[in-house]
Amino acid sequence: MTERDDQAVLRFIERFASAFAETGMPRMPARVFVALLADDDGTMTAAELADLLQVSPAAISGAVRYLTQVNVVSRERESGSRRDVFRVYDDVWYEAIFRRDQMMARWGGPLKEGICALGPGTPAGRRIAETLAFFEFVHAELPSLLDRWRTHRDRLFNS
Amino acid sequence: MTERDDQAVLRFIERFASAFAETGMPRMPARVFVALLADDDGTMTAAELADLLQVSPAAISGAVRYLTQVNVVSRERESGSRRDVFRVYDDVWYEAIFRRDQMMARWGGPLKEGICALGPGTPAGRRIAETLAFFEFVHAELPSLLDRWRTHRDRLFNS
DNA sequence: CGGTGATTTCACGAATTCGTGAAATTAAGG
DNA sequence: CCTTAATTTCACGAATTCGTGAAATCACCG
Numbered sequence: 001m002t003e004r005d006d007q008a009v010l011r012f013i014e015r016f017a018s019a020f021a022e023t024g025m026p027r028m029p030a031r032v033f034v035a036l037l038a039d040d041d042g043t044m045t046a047a048e049l050a051d052l053l054q055v056s057p058a059a060i061s062g063a064v065r066y067l068t069q070v071n072v073v074s075r076e077r078e079s080g081s082r083r084d085v086f087r088v089y090d091d092v093w094y095e096a097i098f099r100r101d102q103m104m105a106r107w108g109g110p111l112k113e114g115i116c117a118l119g120p121g122t123p124a125g126r127r128i129a130e131t132l133a134f135f136e137f138v139h140a141e142l143p144s145l146l147d148r149w150r151t152h153r154d155r156l157f158n159s
Numbered sequence: 160m161t162e163r164d165d166q167a168v169l170r171f172i173e174r175f176a177s178a179f180a181e182t183g184m185p186r187m188p189a190r191v192f193v194a195l196l197a198d199d200d201g202t203m204t205a206a207e208l209a210d211l212l213q214v215s216p217a218a219i220s221g222a223v224r225y226l227t228q229v230n231v232v233s234r235e236r237e238s239g240s241r242r243d244v245f246r247v248y249d250d251v252w253y254e255a256i257f258r259r260d261q262m263m264a265r266w267g268g269p270l271k272e273g274i275c276a277l278g279p280g281t282p283a284g285r286r287i288a289e290t291l292a293f294f295e296f297v298h299a300e301l302p303s304l305l306d307r308w309r310t311h312r313d314r315l316f317n318s
Numbered sequence: 319c320g321g322t323g324a325t326t327t328c329a330c331g332a333a334t335t336c337g338t339g340a341a342a343t344t345a346a347g348g
Numbered sequence: 349c350c351t352t353a354a355t356t357t358c359a360c361g362a363a364t365t366c367g368t369g370a371a372a373t374c375a376c377c378g
Contacts, residue, residue: 008276015269023262024183028366037290038273040282046325056368061326082324082376093293103182110174114197117167123199126316131196133315134252137308145304149296156292157285187336205355215338220356241346241354 009038013053028055028063033072036088043076043087071095094146101142104135111135168197172212187214187222192231195247202235202246230254253305260301263294270294 017030025033031053036042044052046060053060064086067073072095074087089095111132118125176189184192190212195201203211205219212219223245226232231251235244248254270291277284 004278004281005276008272012269012273012276016266016273019266019269022183023259024181026366037286038277038283042282042286057325058327058369059367062367065326077375080376082322082374084325093290100182107175107178110171110178113167114171114175117164117171118197119163122163123201124197127196127201130312130316131252133312134308137311138304141304141307145297145300148300149293152296153289153292157289185336216355217339217357218337221337224356236345239346241344241352243355 010052013038026063026066028059029066032060032063032086033067033088036073036086037092043085045083045085047083049086070099094149097142097146101139105139107135108132169211172197185222185225187218188225191219191222191245192226192247195232195245196251202244204242204244206242208245229258253308256301256305260298264298266294267291 013031013034017027017034020030020034021027032049035049035052036044046057046064049060049064050057064073064075067086068075072089072092074089075084076087077084111128114128115125115132118128120126120129172190172193176186176193179189179193180186191208194208194211195203205216205223208219208223209216223232223234226245227234231248231254233246233248235246236242237244270287273287274284274291277287279285279288
């Protein structure tokens with residue numbers, strides 16, 4: 001079964017996008033993202049996306065703005081054409097994890113204020129301090145984890 | 160500054176809960192969760208929570224059901240009392256990560272179907288296969304990461 | 319510059335989420 | 349058992365999210 005089964009692809013897009021939406025990404029961006037993942041060269045125009053997903057161009061516009069902001073999709077315009085093509089980056093998962101890490105890094109401020117407000121010596125203060133330490137630990141471990149992923153991936157696919 | 164500053168604690172609860180809600184947890188469960196984290200012995204009754212967060216008992220009921228289902232809070236009843244006490248588990252972060260991992264594990268099925276539908280030999284099929292490989296890699300790395308966290312934590316706090 | 323096709327903006331309406339109040343249910347103590 | 353306190357359920361209403369359609373804007377081409 002190396003043939004592309006369009007109907008099954010549609011099903012896949014909807015299912016995986018739904019699963020993805022549950023982790024926090026808004027629904028429409030998730031659908032557009034998965035649609036791009038499922039495209040052979042990972043590039044589609046706004047019109048193609050609108051047609052495939054059966055939504056208005058306006059919906060695509062909003063979704064794509066979100067996806068470019070979170071840095072998993074790039075917008076390109078072939079010079080001499082008037083339509084944009086959107087492309088998923090190769091290292092999307094690397095980027096996605098990196099992004100989540102940055103989000104958690106921004107929790108540091110609020111957490112430190114919390115420790116202060118609770119009192120560093122109190123049980124609650126210590127619990128929040130442990131929370132902070134956990135996120136800092138993960139943050140510190142991430143680079144080596146991503147390195148190992150790249151090595152692992154190269155072994156699997158490029159050799 | 161080891162005094163507890165109630166107003167600042169409230170601010171902390173709201174801020175951190177908001178940040179947390181952005182990662183996918185519904186707003187009210189996030190508020191209840193952080194409120195419990197900020198409590199010295201990590202236990203509060205429904206009435207205390209309702210009063211602290213200024214919401215109805217019904218809202219607490221729903222939030223707590225969610226939190227017990229995702230396994231970060233336990234419900235206890237002191238025998239000889241008619242009110243429940245809720246407690247955050249000690250290893251919440253361990254649990255939270257574990258849970259997220261389980262969620263990603265459930266993506267395996269849809270992803271495999273997707274590879275099939277796209278054709279394993281196609282570029283899109285290979286892209287999805289790489290996605291699957293990434294999640295499997297993280298899944299495999301997780302136990303050792305969590306082990307290292309516990310070691311690290313013990314060094315920081317228990318020695 | 320003007321024409322044309324593509325994209326974005328914006329106000330509206332639908333749909334979903336979310337919390338409340340009141341009634342129903344559960345559980346403890348007399 | 350009956351009383352009473354606590355919690356849950358459920359229907360309603362408010363608020364937010366989400367996508368559409370139409371108009372406006374933008375960019376390329378002649």
